[in-house]
Amino acid sequence: MSTRRWILPALLALVVLLAVASIAVGRIVLGWNVWLDQDAIGRTILLELRLPRALLGVVIGAALGLAGAALQGYLRNPLADPGTLGVSSMAAFGAVLSIFLGAADLHPLILPLSGVAGAMVGMLALFLLAGLSASALTLVLSGVILSAIAVAGIALVLSLSPSPWTAGEIVRWLLGALADRSLDDLALSTPLIAVGAALILSSRRALDALTLGEIGARSLGIDLGRAQWLLAGGVGLVVGASVAVSGIIGFVGLVVPHLLRPLVGARPAALLIPSAIGGAALLLAGDVAVRLLPGGSEVQLGVVMSLIGAPFFFALLYSMRRQVT
Amino acid sequence: MKPDSRLSIAALTVERSRRAILESISVTFTSGKVTAVLGPNGAGKSTLLGCMAGLLAPSHGSVDLDGVPLATLAADERARRIAFLPQIPEVSWPVDVATLVALGRIPFRRIASDADNEAAVQRALQVTHTAQWSHRVVTTLSGGERARVLLARVLAGESGWILADEPFAGLDPAHQFEAADLLRSLASRGCGVVLTIHDLALAARIADRVVVLHRGRLVADDTPEAALTPATLREVYGIEAQWLAVRERSTPLIAIHGRHVG
Numbered sequence: 192m193s194t195r196r197w198i199l200p201a202l203l204a205l206v207v208l209l210a211v212a213s214i215a216v217g218r219i220v221l222g223w224n225v226w227l228d229q230d231a232i233g234r235t236i237l238l239e240l241r242l243p244r245a246l247l248g249v250v251i252g253a254a255l256g257l258a259g260a261a262l263q264g265y266l267r268n269p270l271a272d273p274g275t276l277g278v279s280s281m282a283a284f285g286a287v288l289s290i291f292l293g294a295a296d297l298h299p300l301i302l303p304l305s306g307v308a309g310a311m312v313g314m315l316a317l318f319l320l321a322g323l324s325a326s327a328l329t330l331v332l333s334g335v336i337l338s339a340i341a342v343a344g345i346a347l348v349l350s351l352s353p354s355p356w357t358a359g360e361i362v363r364w365l366l367g368a369l370a371d372r373s374l375d376d377l378a379l380s381t382p383l384i385a386v387g388a389a390l391i392l393s394s395r396r397a398l399d400a401l402t403l404g405e406i407g408a409r410s411l412g413i414d415l416g417r418a419q420w421l422l423a424g425g426v427g428l429v430v431g432a433s434v435a436v437s438g439i440i441g442f443v444g445l446v447v448p449h450l451l452r453p454l455v456g457a458r459p460a461a462l463l464i465p466s467a468i469g470g471a472a473l474l475l476a477g478d479v480a481v482r483l484l485p486g487g488s489e490v491q492l493g494v495v496m497s498l499i500g501a502p503f504f505f506a507l508l509y510s511m512r513r514q515v516t
Numbered sequence: 517m518k519p520d521s522r523l524s525i526a527a528l529t530v531e532r533s534r535r536a537i538l539e540s541i542s543v544t545f546t547s548g549k550v551t552a553v554l555g556p557n558g559a560g561k562s563t564l565l566g567c568m569a570g571l572l573a574p575s576h577g578s579v580d581l582d583g584v585p586l587a588t589l590a591a592d593e594r595a596r597r598i599a600f601l602p603q604i605p606e607v608s609w610p611v612d613v614a615t616l617v618a619l620g621r622i623p624f625r626r627i628a629s630d631a632d633n634e635a636a637v638q639r640a641l642q643v644t645h646t647a648q649w650s651h652r653v654v655t656t657l658s659g660g661e662r663a664r665v666l667l668a669r670v671l672a673g674e675s676g677w678i679l680a681d682e683p684f685a686g687l688d689p690a691h692q693f694e695a696a697d698l699l700r701s702l703a704s705r706g707c708g709v710v711l712t713i714h715d716l717a718l719a720a721r722i723a724d725r726v727v728v729l730h731r732g733r734l735v736a737d738d739t740p741e742a743a744l745t746p747a748t749l750r751e752v753y754g755i756e757a758q759w760l761a762v763r764e765r766s767t768p769l770i771a772i773h774g775r776h777v778g
Contacts, residue, residue, distance in 0.1 A: 267608035400622050403669070404606030409571050412595030412623045457609035 198454050202468040206249060209475035213245035216482050243374045248475040250377065251369070251437050254384045254429035256470015257463060259444015261391045264398035264459030265422050269449055270327055270507060273430040274441030274500075277337025278313040282434035283364045284341040284348075285309020291348045303380050307431030313337055314423040327511055366493030367438025369478050380432040387428025388467070394421040395460035402459065440493045442500020443470050449507065521547040521582055521676050521708055523568060523598075528577035530563050530732075537563045539732045540577065547676060547708035550700055552719040552740075554712070555729035556753050561712040562603055564729065565679050568710065569600035581677075595623035599673040603681035603712075605666045607654050613665050614650040617641060620672030640672040643698060659686045667695060671702075678702065680711040684718060696722040716757070717770050720744060728752055750776045 214237065215221050221233055221241065255273060262271040262278075273279045289295040289305030320333040345364055349357050397418035400408035408415060433440075447469040448462050455465045474492075477499070481490045523545040530538040538560045545551055545568075553561045566572035567579055570586045579586040586594060599620070607616065617640055621633040628636075641647035646668050649657065654665060663686050670678060678699070684692045692715075700722060703709045713719040719726060720740040728736035728743055730752040736743040741759060749757045754776045760769040 396622055396625060399619060402608050402611060402616070403619055404602070404608065406571060406600075406602045407606060407619075409591075410569055410595060410600035410602070411619070412591035412593075414591055452610075456615060457611045458615050459609065 195455055198451070199465060199468065202465060202472060205472045206468055206475065209472055209479060210245045210249060212479050213248055213475050214241045216479050217241065218482075239373070240371070243372050243377050244369050244478065245475065246374075246377050247369050247372055247380075247436060248478050249471045250381055250384055251433040251440070252443060252471035252474025253467040254388070254433045254470070255440065255443035255474065256447040257388055257391055257444075257467040258426045258429050259470070260448040260459070260462045260466035261394070261398065261422055261426060262444065263448050264462070265394075265401065265418070266321070266330060267401055267404075268327055268330055269452075270330060270445070270504070270511070272442060272445035273310070273426065274439065274443075275331070275445060275504060276313070276317055276334040277341060278310050278317065278426065278430050279434050279439045279441065280338045280341030280345075280365075281313030281316070282306040282310035282431040283439050284344045285312070285431065286435040287345050287348050287364055291352050299375070299379055303383055303432045303435040305431075306433075306435030307383060307428050309341075310431035310434065311423055311427030313341070314427050318419060318423065327508075331508070362491070364438045366491040366497070367434070367440040368481075368489075368492045369437055369474075370489060370492075372436055376436045380436045383432035384429045387425045387430075387432070390421050390425030390428065392463060394418045394425070395463065397421075398459035398463075438493060440474065440496050442496050442503065443473055445507075446500055446503050447473055449503075520706075522580075523677060523708060523710075524580045524583075525564075525568065526578050526580070528564075528567060528579065529575050530560070530567065530572065531575040536732050538567070538574075538729075541729075541732075541734050542577075543727055543734060543737060545708055545710055548703055548706050549724040550703045550709045550711070550722055551725045551727060552711055552713050552723035553727050553729065554716065554719055554744075554752075558731075559729040559752075560732045561729055562681050565600070565681050565710065565712060569598055569679050570594045571600070592623050592626075596673065597675055598677040598679060599670045599675040601666060601670045601678070601680040601683055603685075605663075607662070607666075610653045610655045612651050612653055613646060613657075613668075614641070616654050616665060617646075617650075617668045617672050620669040623673065636674055637672050639674075640668040643671060644668040645694075660688060660691050663687055664691065664695065667698070676706075677708040677710070680709075682712055682714065684713060684715065692718060716744065716749075716753075716772070720770055744770065 219236060221237060259272045262273065262276065263269055285308050286302055286306040289301055294305065295302040316337055317333055321329050342365065346361055349360050354360060397408065397413045397415065400411045400413045405415065448466045451462060451465050451469050455461055477495045478492050481492050481495050484490055525541055525543050528538055528541040529536060541564065553564060555561050563572060567574050581589065581597060614637065618633065618637045620640065621636060624633055641650055644664050644667055646665050649661065654662060657665060667683060684695060687695060696718065699709045723740055726738065726740045726743040727734065728748060735752060736748050746758050749755055756773040756776050757770050760771050
């Protein structure tokens with residue numbers, strides 16, 4: 192119990208530290224003097240580049256961590272994650288489609304909302320394919336199917352578009368990053384993510400009750416239909432709005448709840464907030480790491496997260512193999 | 517003592533893919549008693565309990581709790597008044613025992629204080645003698661230990677009605693009796709207890725009343741001795757059995773001689 196009390200302040204402190212590091216670290220290292228001197232270039236880098244990048248790291252990391260914890264609780268499966276389940280890919284497909292069709296030019300909100308729409312379609316398809324009592328195998332296969340559809344769709348749409356940088360664009364969406372985003376991106380996505388987070392948090396009772404399975408939860412007076420809509424909406428909003436800004440960054444929602452479960456306990460609702468804060472910390476850490484890696488051009492953040500997350504997924508699946516087969 | 521409560525089932529029929537699982541069942545359960553619902557596999561026992569818990573919608577007929585149709589009660593309210601222990605209880609996450617038992621307070625989270633909820637959890641841990649495990653992770657408990665913890669989860673709701681589908685499965689005889697005594701003491705304090713049991717002798721020993729189902733129909737409803745006649749047992753279970761004349765220590769016994777042939 193005592194560990195549970197310090198874990199939240201510790202995670203918050205970690206996020207603050209990493210956010211400061213994210214602001215300071217880069218090709219040009221910003222010192223404290225940016226705040227004191229009239230260093231115009233330093234200020235520009237700070238406000239236009241580093242600050243949005245760090246803040247997006249916090250918001251998007253929190254969104255992905257929260258979505259992962261909620262999906263794992265609802266599906267009662269530690270393999271669930273917006274990335275592995277294909278929800279992120281569907282969000283990217285929605286966003287790419289709105290750019291291709293020109294809808295994204297009509298209003299700045301259209302792009303994030305298209306991401307949200309894609310993610311929600313992904314969630315509904317997932318519920319249709321896997322349902323509530325899916326085995327790990329069904330769940331993983333549903334994710335494979337959704338990802339395959341979405342990735343093919345993204346590649347097709349981008350290939351049809353007249354842009355000369357198609358290949359680069361495909362990579363940019365499939366392996367996301369936080370570099371070169373603006374405060375406008377932050378301002379557009381944060382309210383959507385906040386609403387989604389509120390929807391997810393309002394399903395706490397249902398997530399806890401599902402610890403006792405579907406019948407157990409219903410016998411405790413839980414309306415599972417309502418919980419399903421809350422999560423489709425909530426996860427759709429947080430993941431869609433995140434992916435529309437950063438592209439697909441996988442595995443945050445898989446790794447973080449799993450690491451925190453021994454520390455805060457396995458009760459699904461108790462895991463939501465810590466997973467959000469932990470997600471922010473992990474994404475910030477990854478985003479600082481890509482800037483510290485040697486080499487001419489910066490590695491995409493999505494690459495680093497996959498390098499960490501995919502072996503993790505492998506190990507988790509391996510430890511569950513008896514259930515899977 | 518809680519005031520008398522009645523769970524009434526009227527002309528209840530449940531059909532699944534055009535097959536009647538329960539056919540026009542009418543029976544009223546009263547609080548303060550332990551009622552065992554008996555019958556062979558596939559007789560419709562779990563379906564009946566599911567309808568009584570408000571989890572299954574009947575095709576025809578109704579279930580009323582003290583004159584109010586169950587279907588019209590808010591889900592929270594229903595869950596506060598009727599606790600249900602599923603036949604194959606699931607525990608999806610490695611939570612500790614205290615956390616699991618506290619899940620039984622979910623229907624009360626918005627109306628009772630944290631202190632009240634915590635006190636109810638402690639009482640449930642005490643009466644089931646599971647308090648010593650409150651910090652242990654449920655998934656590390658043995659099957660019997662886990663069954664007791666799951667019973668504590670059901671009791672944490674302190675509901676007027678407890679419906680338990682095979683609550684004694686997986687318990688050794690001593691713990692079966694311990695759990696049975698616990699349910700009996702709850703009934704003596706005014707709780708309505710309805711359970712399904714496969715073990716006829718255990719049912720005969722602990723139930724005040726026995727309701728026998730056979731192929732979705734009600735075939736007997738009486739005290740154990742009156743309901744479980746050799747003729748009924750032969751017809752329903754296909755076994756040759758009799759009540760033993762000798763009833764040492766007032767323990768009723770059913771001797772099962774074997775399968776009924778012919």
